[in-house]
Amino acid sequence: MSATDGPGAAPGAHTALGLPLERLEAADKVTGRAPYAYEHPLPDPLYLHPVTSTVARGRITAVDTSAADATPGVRLVLTHTGAERLADTGDREFAVLQSDRVSFYGQFVAAVVADTPETAREAAALVRVEYEAEPHDVVLTADHPRLYPPGDEDDPADHEQGDPDAELARAPVVVDRTYRTPMEHNNPMEPHTTVALWTGDGPGPGSGDGDLTLYDSTQGAHPVRETVAGVLGLDPARVRVVSPHVGGGFGSKGSAHAHDILAAMAARALPGRPVKFALTRQQMFSLVGHRTPTIQRVRLAAESDGRIRALVHDSVEHTSTVKEFAEGSAATSRMMYAALHRRTTQRLADLDVPIPFWMRAPGEAPGIYALESAMDELAQACGIDPVELRLRNEPSVDPRTGEPWSDRRLVECLREGAERFGWADRDPAPGTRREGRWRVGTGVAAAVYPHLYNPGSVAEIHYDGDRYTVDIGAADIGTGSRTALTQIAAQGLGLPVERVRLRLGDTDLPAATVAGGSSGTVSWGAAVLAAAAAFRDRHGTDPGPGARARAAAPEDAVAQGRAVASFGAHFVEARVDADTGEVRVPRMLGVFSVGRVVNPRTARSQLVGGMVMGLSMALHERSVLDPRTGHVVNADLAEYHVPVHADVGDVRAHWLEGEDPAAGPLGARGVGEIGIVGAAAAVANAVHHATGVRVRELPITLDRFVG
Amino acid sequence: MDATITLHVDGEEHRLTVDTRTGLLDALRDRLGETSPKKGCDHGQCGACTVLVEGRRILSCLALAVSHDGARVTTAAGLAPRGDLHPVARAFVDRDALQCGYCTPGQVCSAVGVLDEAARGWPSLVTDESGDDPGEGAPVPLDREEIRERMSGNLCRCGAYTHIVDAVESVGSAGAGGEAAR
Amino acid sequence: MRPFAYSRPRDAAAAVAEVSADPEACYLAGGTNLVDHLRLGITRPGLLVDLRDLLDDGVEEMPGGGLRIGAATPNSDLAAHPLVRRRHPMLSAALLSGASGQLRNAASTGGNLLQRTRCAYFRDTAAPCNKREPGTGCSALEGHGRHNAVLGASRHCVAVHPSDMAVALTALDARVRVLGPGGERVVPLPGLHRLPGDEPHRDTVLEHGDLITAVELPDPPRGRRSAYRKVRDRASYAFALVSVAAALEVADGRVRGVRLALGGLAHAPWRARRAEEALTGAPATADAFREAARAELADARTGPDNAFKPALAVATVTAVLRDLAARGDR
Structure with missing residues (x-):
């Protein structure tokens, strides 16, 4: 099938695409x-509870397992001295219990397997680990001495077109602001879980006998199989991964993590018995990825009519010493607006922190927050309506490549959103509207997500x-x-x-x-x-x-020579309590250009859910690393806030009808991430409109408006 | 230390021996194989483990099994006979008030509790108590603000909140509230 | 969680005797705080004495006036009780501000009063904490301090008391009936909860084995209006940054009587005596309310993370009293 054929072998017979079918399960x-990963009925399970490091960097000098060993019901205590040597630890995240090195707070340093979860947990608490701590560094700064450009020749950290510095020097209007986003954690409702069962003949590494089954909470059963088989030195055909239902992931379950390996090691040592390992909520703050904090400087040079001459976006982020993960927050700024002169840069500092990983729209979510906040500041500086400013800077082709857009339609998203939201006749003056105890404002931001x-x-x-x-x-x-x-x-x-x-x-x-x-x-x-x-x-x-x-699936499904991406526009009403500074968002409205929508019911839920996570990013989420220990202080759901029902008002998602043949045989682009992108900026812009206070560091908490 | 207790779960009686440390949630999941109450945080911070005990919604993770000897527990799986859906559960399906589904049984149980509490006239923080006699006990109408406040103990990371409120509102306005939990 | 024995005594006296006799014993009521702590390893008892069915769980009028609340009364039932809603709307609102519907259905009145701090370092057994392990130091003092106390703290502890209900009861001059190994006694609020001083491991004046059996509430004076306002980092299901329990009687534009207690600011619910004194007889205006609140917060000591708290407390007190004064009698 070529990319331009309509999908379906029997057109007209039945048109299942586009039906609002109820979720089958x-x-x-x-x-x-x-059944989720923990819940498959298996006979005679054992339970694993890990011991995690309490230093951010150093060496284990002693592990005393005697009290755990002596606890009735304990079947196995794994430490770095007794655990099997893994076949391939080229990816250091999976070098579980392979050495005495500690590279972040909360790393696995031992594990207990026992007959009951209560016994495993208590015995794990009885394992005594001594460390030789080394000085650690967990604090990201804009001028950190360890900053380096990630990437390589094919995918460089920096991009430049034209002469942005000259434009910044001469343009009549320049916005030069720095925005910060915090460390954030995915926190899917279902904790990361692996139940590992080793069946077959001889236990022990290297015997080659036996098969491994993992009941895993994952976004990709086959990728987990490949990873686990490689690390354990198994033929992938002998590893089965089962995950019919997964309680959310938002990226963190997008690859295997160390717990998969630890469960598999325990299962190999205890053949015939399923080893159940569900991370605690607290452990999820150090072992399954997070979104890096970002420090982003955005510079916009514009004519006084708002036309952008130069766009410069510099992003600073952290990664771990264990392995590199680069969020790439500035990347999509290169395709948003028609600026002749552009530069984006990215710098990373490898710190003694847990390993960052995917979190919904990695890169785009923090990056577009910064860019779209700066756009709002530019609109104000030029005295132009922020919707109009974006229309004036709409690029006719992809500014990166000069290729035509396959199906951008951002202008339509903005216009339709403005119409549906009631944007017309908006009073642009910040901090002037009051309804009872509330200061009221509205904000807009655009969104983008690449097509993958x-x-x-x-x-x-x-x-x-x-x-x-x-x-x-x-x-x-x-x-x-x-x-x-x-x-x-x-x-x-x-x-x-x-x-x-x-x-x-x-x-x-x-x-x-x-x-x-x-x-x-x-x-x-x-x-x-x-x-x-x-x-x-x-x-x-x-x-x-x-x-x-x-x-x-075909090797090439996306049309060549076209710029294919999803776009959207967010409109938000925010209210700020005039006495206490409490922020509420009664209304969010998004219009998205995502190509064909396969199922409007489930697509709507995805888009709305993304917007709610964007609201969460704007108002709530922040992981607080204690610089003294490298530990996330607020590592639970009581203190790491995500919105509750009472925080979420009227949230509506719309999309432009149509399809994008260039995107592949379905004519569809994804809907999982575009909803979060830009939402936080729209909230921040609305809060500024309500109060006159520009918050450039997320989350927007009430203390910014008190005193 | 072990204790032998009886639990009535979704109408079925179970006699089991538990460690005194075992939480009600773990007794249900690990010992009885009940998959409906979920473990999201294990510390009373997410609501995924919500069940009805003697008709009241509680968090099973913060209850000790040994202290609930003899208790009648209803999970989302037991709200209606197998093959049927409780009106609240049906409304969740109709409104796509779920995505990953992990918080969903807890949301459903909590909603059933909310409908019962409102029918009894229990106020919430957002109930207007400025009337002549706030203690008279008349049923509280469940508008969206009431539902949001009362459901706030059930986190949903997928962000299905607006659809959940749609679902609860539809059942509340249909008057199926009071009987639901009993 | 260390293995523990479990006991269901026949009555409250037997429960007191059991716990008093065993330094490693503790009571189990609603469990919403204790089970959390057992699992975190903060509390490691050898014996749990279950209070189930041993204590009153209802609200009744006392012969000489006032309400008597059984210590086992669940938070939800107390908040919904007609007598509480009519006489003490502040208490009902405080209860409904706390936790979630599910937690309120399980949490007891007595247990809520004894709820322990939410300080993140107290809850992390890997961190030094004088409250959890006396003499180890206070991690919060120089650590993440958004919730830290600004009034009445010591260099040994900057934790805050998390209960909303206790703030209202502190404003309402409640009294707690306590059964101890030596018999029954009455402890007033304020007076039950301590400031940390150099013994932050002691949250209250109760001794090991003491058991709260009831809370007594005097009737409000005629013309009193009361309210509870909780300010927090999300719209519901979060602990207070600042909360205000206020009761106000206004006559001829002047404050005839005022009761004011603050939450989220101190190791104990903070009865704002200084503000009450300043306001009694003063004009019932926003300026006077703000002035009094400022006086109450004058001694506040803050760090970088909680520097906003005094201003937030002043703003919230002012708003609550202003709204009460503006409200018609009821």
């Missing part, structure tokens, strides 16, 4: 019967004489992919959705790529469409029982 989820397509997924379709079963090892982490892929399969086969059953979340199914980068539905959907086309090619429309076909 909804009944199982509302009753709680849908991952080749490599395979789908298989089997007909049993009644129903069509579609198998693909994809993940449904709450995105609705099970439902959307069923619709895509029905479309491809020209069948009503009731005739199709889709199975996912298991490496026994054909391989699929990770649910990440808003690429899932698009990438897996391409495989499902290819399999459907192959099935119809081989078996026609009247197959016999047992008919079967399998196909891979």
Whole structure:
């Protein structure tokens, strides 16, 4: 199928795409019967509880396990001296219990496996670990001596076009501001969990015997299998990863983490017994990734009519000493506006902190917060309506490459959003509206998310004489992919959705790529469409029982020579208590350009959910690292705030009808991340409009408005 | 130290021996294989473990099993006979008031408790108590602000809040409230 | 969690005898605080004495006036009780400001009074904390201090008391009935909760084995209006940065009587005597309220993370009293 064909082998027969189909597993989820990683019924389980480091950098000098060993019901105590030597620890995140080095606070330094969770936890508390602590550094600063440019020749840290410095020197209006975002944690509601079962003959590393099954809470069963097999030196065919339901991830479950390895090591040492390991909420603050803090300087040089001449975005972030992870916050600033002169830079400092990783829209979420805040400041400096300012700087082609946009439509998002929100006749003066105890304001911000397509997924379709079963090892982490892929399969086969059953979340199914980068539905959907086309090619429309076909997603599905990305516009009303500074957001409205929407019910939930996480980023989220210890002080859900029901008002997501053939065979782009991008800036801009106070450091807490 | 207790879960009686340290949530999940109450934080900070005990919504993670000997526990799985959906659960499905689903059984149990509490006339922080006799006990109408405040003990990281409020509002206005929990 | 024995005594006296006799014993009531602490390893008892069904769980009028609240009364039932809602709307609002519906259904009146601080370092067994382990030092003093106390703290402890209900009871001159090994006694609020001094491990004046059996509340004077306002980092289900329990009687534009207690500022619910004195007889104006609140906060000591608290407290007190004064009698 070429990229410009409409999807589906039997057009007109049944149009499953675009139906607001109910989430297929909804009944199982509302009753709680849908099994998550911890919940698969397995006989005679054991329970693992880890011991984690209490220094940020140093060496373990002694581990006393005698009290734990002596605790009745303890089956195994793992330490760095007794644990198996792993086959491949090239990725240092997975070098679990391999040495005496401690590289961050909260790292695994031992583990206890016992008959009951109570025993495992208490015995872990009885393990005494002594350290030789070394001076650590966990505080990111704009001029940190360890800053370095990440990347390489193919993907450099810095980009420059034109002569931005000259423009900054001569332009009549210059905005030069620094914005900060804090360390943040994904905190999916289901803690990261792995249940590991080693079956087969001889235990022990190197024997090569046996099979490993992981019931894992992951965004990608196949990627976890590849990682775990490599680290443990196993043939991937002998590792099975099962994850039919996943309680959220938002990126943190996008790869295996150290706990997968630790559970597998314990299972290999205790063959035949499932080892259940659910991280505690507290442990999730050091072991499964986080969003780096950012320090971002944005400079905009404009003519007095608001036309931007130069855009410079410099981003400073941290990574860990264990391995590099670069968030890339300035990257999308290169494609937002028509500035002839541009520079983006990125610097990282490797600190003694836990390993950062994906968190919903890594890079775009903090980066666009900074850029769109600066745009609001530019609008104010020029005395131009902030919607109009963005319209004036709309680029006709991708400023990075000169390529035409496939389906940008940001102008339509802004115009339709302004209309729906009631933006017209907005009084631009900040800090002048009052309703009772509330100071009231409105704000706008634009959003962008790149289009990612991952080749490599395979789908298989089997007909049993009644129903069509579609198998693909994809993940449904709450995105609705099970439902959307069923619709895509029905479309491809020209069948009503009731005739199709889709199975996912298991490496026994054909391989699929990770649910990440808003690429899932698009990438897996391409495989499902290819399999459907192959099935119809081989078996026609009247197959016999047992008919079967399998196909891979095309290597190239995205049109060349076009700039393909999603865009959006956020409109927000904010209220700030005139006495106490408490901030409330009664209204959020987003309009998005995302290509074709496969299922409007689940897509709406995704977009609204992203907006709520953006609200959370704006008002609530902040992980506080104690510089003395490197420990996240507020490492639980009582003190690491995410919004509760009472914080969330009227949140509405709309999208522009249409499809983007350049995006791939579905004509769809992802909806998982665009909702969070820009939302925090819109809130910050609305708060400024309400109060006249420009908060340039998230989260926006009430103390900024008191005193 | 062990103790032998009886739990009535979703209408079924279970006799089990537990460690005195075992939480009600762990007894339900690890010992009885109940998957409906979820562990999101284990410290009373997220609401995912919400169940009804004697019809009242509580957090099962902060309850000790040994102290609940004889208790009648209702989870989201037991609100309606197997194969049926409780009106609140049905409304969650109808409104797509869930995404990952992990907080959902707790949200559903909490909503059932909310409907019952409002029907009893229990106020919330946002209830207007300025009337002549705030203690008269008339049912509290559940508008969106009431639902938001009363449901605030149930976190949803997917951000399904607006749809959850839609669902609870639809059941509340249909008058299915008071009987739901009993 | 260390293994522990579990006991269900036949009555309150037996419970007191059991706990008094065993220094490693502790009471279990609603469990919402204790089970949290058991799991964190903050509390490591050898014996849990379950108070289930041993204490009164209702509200009744006392013969000479006032209300008697059984210590086992759940927070939710107390907040919803008609007598509480009519006479002490401030108390009902304080209870409903706290925690969540699920927690209020389990948490007891007695247990809520004895709720322990939410200081993050107290809750982290890897961190030094004088309250948890006397003599180890205070991590919060130079640490993350957004919640830290600004009034009445010591160099040994800057923790704040987390209860909302206790703030209201402190404003309302409640009295606590305590059953101890030596018999029953009455402890007034304020007076139950301590400032940290050099013994921050002691939250209250109660001794090991003491058991709160009831809370008594005097009736409010005619014409009193009361309110509770909690200011926090999210709209619900969060601990107070500052809270204000206020009761006001105004006659002819002047303050005839005022009761004021503050939460989130100190190791104990803070009865604002200085402000009360300044206001009694003063004009019921926002300026006077603000002036009095400033006087109350004059001795506040802050760090970089909680420097906003005194101003927030002044603003909140002013707003609450201003709104009470503006409200019609009820």
